Amino acid sequence: MKIKRSIGEVIFDSANTLLLLLFCAAVAVPLLNVIAGSLSSNEAIIHSEVALWPVGFNLHNYEFVIKNAVFWRSFGVTVQIVLIGTAINMLLTILTSYPLSKGWLGGRKVILLFIIFTMIFQAPLVPMYILVKSFGMLNTIWSLIIPGALSAFNMMLCITFMRSLPEEMFEAARVDGMSEYRIVWRIVAPLSMPINVTLILFYAVGHWNNYLGPLLYITDRELQPLQLYLYKLISQFDMDSAGGQSVMELSSAITPQGLQMATIVIATIPIIIVYPFLQKHFIKGALLGSVKE
The missing domain is CATH 1.10.3720.10 (MetI-like)
Structure with a gap:
């Protein structure tokens, strides 16, 4: 049987979900930026063109580290x-x-x-x-x-x-x-x-x-x-x-x-x-x- 929730409970759950999503974004965005930068070209990194997706995809950095x-x-x-x-x-x-x-x-x-x-x-x-x-x-x-x-x-x-x-x-x-x-x-x-x-x-x-x-x-x-x-x-x-x-x-x-x-x-x-x-x-x-x- 589905329990009917009050408006206060719905607002509370929605606020918690939004807050958790913001926390996840705060953790994920810097990590994605680092991964994207490691896969981007020299020019894209120098000109700060990299955000959350690689620009000029290449594996030169990983080849060098390996x-x-x-x-x-x-x-x-x-x-x-x-x-x-x-x-x-x-x-x-x-x-x-x-x-x-x-x-x-x-x-x-x-x-x-x-x-x-x-x-x-x-x-x-x-x-x-x-x-x-x-x-x-x-x-x-x-x-x-x-x-x-x-x-x-x-x-x-x-x-x-x-x-x-x-x-x-x-x-x-x-x-x-x-x-x-x-x-x-x-x-x-x-x-x-x-x-x-x-x-x-x-x-x-x-x-x-x-x-x-x-x-x-x-x-x-x-x-x-x-x-x-x-x-x-x-x-x-x-x-x-x-x-x-x-x-x-x-x-x-x-x-x-x-x-x-x-x-x-x-x-x-x-x-x-x-x-x-x-x-x-x-x-x-x-x-x-x-x-x-």
Whole structure:
């Protein structure tokens, strides 16, 4: 049976729809402009003729980026950081969240209080830099992984989710002789898959977009990740990052703006490809992790 809506409800829904469409346009228009610019000719970019559709369609910018060894080296470093960092993040998050979600852990409230304290007050940059340097992690990928190995916010989400799991199931497992570690990996981890996928997405995107860490801790060109490469390419148009070509040679083939846009598009593609496969688990995990019975 169709429920008749009042005029106020119709106006409210229409206003929400219009507002959401405006938000979508605010996000989509700059992205479409970058994609169109990366596929446009030099003359169109120089004369600012590109809006939301390519002008003088060509693939020269993408050909240049694909052949650029410096770009792929930075891309490989970022992939390595994402894989290793996300694995360490999830291992520490699960092992920390499980005991903190149980009332039998002594001092649990005090530990949670200290964790919440780190969410409100974070270490300044200079002490953090000195700490990383004192451990000898400068110019290593560990400087981008270890300092943020455990996110307090993500851990709180995981704790909230694990509290919703039935305690009777864990008691039955203990009666059958399972240790706490086996309970975590055989029962808790599989049942927590929705929130785990959500946290994997959070951690992976965080590593992929990490810019401040490499800017502070990485000076070796061989170890610069993708976001630091993009920063040098966009803000300074570093010729070594561009591939080492001379300005005259570069300008005869492509424009700096076109090269920057093509690099941004290629760097964004992996996250765009991965997200649709995780969207179902992401939404389910976010909803379950936000409701406490």
